[in-house]
Amino acid sequence: MAHSRYHATANEGMWPVDDDTPVWANDLVKHFGSATAVNGVSLSVPRGMIYGVLGPNGAGKTTTLRMLLGIIDPDSGARRLLGHSAPREASQRVGYLPEERGLYPAMKAREAIAFMGALRGLDWAEGRRRAGDMMEEAGLGHAVDRKIRQMSKGMAQLVQLLGSIVHRPELIVLDEPFSGLDPVNQEHLESLVRAESARGATILFSTHVMSHAERLCERLAIIAGGKRRFEGTVEEARGVLPMQAHYVPCQRGEEAARLLPADARFDGRAWHFEVPDGGAERLLMSLIEAGHGVAGLTMQRPGLHDAFVRIVGDARQQDAEAAR
Numbered sequence: 001m002a003h004s005r006y007h008a009t010a011n012e013g014m015w016p017v018d019d020d021t022p023v024w025a026n027d028l029v030k031h032f033g034s035a036t037a038v039n040g041v042s043l044s045v046p047r048g049m050i051y052g053v054l055g056p057n058g059a060g061k062t063t064t065l066r067m068l069l070g071i072i073d074p075d076s077g078a079r080r081l082l083g084h085s086a087p088r089e090a091s092q093r094v095g096y097l098p099e100e101r102g103l104y105p106a107m108k109a110r111e112a113i114a115f116m117g118a119l120r121g122l123d124w125a126e127g128r129r130r131a132g133d134m135m136e137e138a139g140l141g142h143a144v145d146r147k148i149r150q151m152s153k154g155m156a157q158l159v160q161l162l163g164s165i166v167h168r169p170e171l172i173v174l175d176e177p178f179s180g181l182d183p184v185n186q187e188h189l190e191s192l193v194r195a196e197s198a199r200g201a202t203i204l205f206s207t208h209v210m211s212h213a214e215r216l217c218e219r220l221a222i223i224a225g226g227k228r229r230f231e232g233t234v235e236e237a238r239g240v241l242p243m244q245a246h247y248v249p250c251q252r253g254e255e256a257a258r259l260l261p262a263d264a265r266f267d268g269r270a271w272h273f274e275v276p277d278g279g280a281e282r283l284l285m286s287l288i289e290a291g292h293g294v295a296g297l298t299m300q301r302p303g304l305h306d307a308f309v310r311i312v313g314d315a316r317q318q319d320a321e322a323a324r
Contacts (some may be wrong), residue, residue: 020082022047022171022202023068028077030063037063038074039226045204045219050197052213052220053206056312060226061206062099064174068204069096082171092120095201097161099176105149109135109159112148116163127166134162135197138188154185161189165196172196174205178212188200190216210305222308224315238301241310243275250293259286275299 020148023045030038038060045051055061066072068079081087082094103112113134114127122130135144138158147157157180165172174193178186193216197203207213213220214234222230224256230237248270249256256271257264260283263272276283280299288294 010286019170020047021045021078022082023204024052025064025068025079026077028064028074030060030067030072030074030227036226039219041223041226041228042187043068043221043228043231045202047202048197048200049218050193050203050216051205052208053204053223054208054213054220054308055206055223056208057207058237059223061208061223062175065173065206069094069173074176076121090171092167093170095162095164095167095172097172097174099179100292101157101160101180103148103156103160103163106147108145108147109140109151110144113163113164113166116160117166120167120169122167130166131162134166135159136179138162138192145156154181156184157181158188161192165201168199168201170201172201172203172205174203177205178207178209186212210303210308214304222311224312225319227315229315230311234304235301236303237307239313240307241302242277243280243299244273245273245275245280246296246298246304247271247273247287247294248296249287250295251291256287256290256292259283259290259292270296282297304316 015116015201019287021042021044025041025043028041029036041060041064043053045066053061053064063072067074067077068087070081070091079085079087082090084090086253104115107115110128110131113125114122117127118124119131132141132144135141140155140158143151143155148159157177161174161177164174172193177189177193181189190212193203193205205216217234219231219233221228230240247256247260254266255295258268260271261273261276264271266272284294284297
């Protein structure tokens with residue numbers, strides 16, 4: 001079994017699975033005509049976790065989620081959802097917000113949420129009661145009797161999300177849930193995700209916006225070109241890039257260049273460079289001994305956005321080289 005430096009390749013071999021793993025897939029492949037949308041994706045999402053599937057537009061995220069849910073079938077590979085090899089058998093225990101939003105425009109918000117719950121077996125009266133409470137908690141209490149057509153796009157999207165979780169599912173799958181939301185409603189959505197996680201639900205969501213993944217995800221997978229290129233924690237993803245240093249010398253700032261990495265940049269006050277692996281302490285001592293001193297020094301890992309760009313960029317380069 002081959003591994004890249006990002007912990008994942010297209011084929012990871014048969015992953016272990018048990019009845020306590022809500023979402024599991026091994027080597028999923030899906031073709032649409034001559035195009036390969038997903039090419040050997042494997043996933044395993046532990047119970048109770050907030051798990052992100054990240055990737056650029058067209059990476060295969062939506063196709064992967066639809067195969068996991070049984071909306072479409074893979075051309076090859078295996079999957080299990082809440083213990084079922086036929087995912088649709090578990091549909092009433094799942095809440096799903098698709099990438100394509102859609103509610104009946106003439107329906108009132110409370111009834112829209114209750115209706116979606118009824119499709120998953122929830123009693124109508126209980127659904128209406130829960131809908132009112134949930135809309136109040138989401139900051140939409142003033143709009144419970146407003147028709148969908150009278151709502152903003154962001155408000156209607158939150159209503160659809162509430163409808164997808166009103167039956168209190170064990171598993172919540174959200175496809176690009178933050179798309180089209182303003183910052184206020186994005187915060188409401190993040191709060192809802194955390195609340196559902198605290199309730200004990202397992203949450204799987206796709207996104208190409210790194211800030212949400214960085215704040216919410218306990219683990220994540222990065223998909224690019226239909227293949228899974230990374231799997232791990234946010235910190236592990238950030239760890240694919242070296243530490244970044246911002247160093248302010250006490251004197252003779254530009255003269256410190258001969259001791260710093262070749263790609264170090266000087267902005268007239270501070271030097272900015274990647275910290276050599278295992279060489280931070282040695283570099284610091286050499287700067288002090290040479291008389292440059294340390295007026296300021298900070299070191300930090302780049303954020304998830306930078307790691308994502310590196311992983312996806314390397315994947316594209318590897319695919320281009322393989323195609324030659």
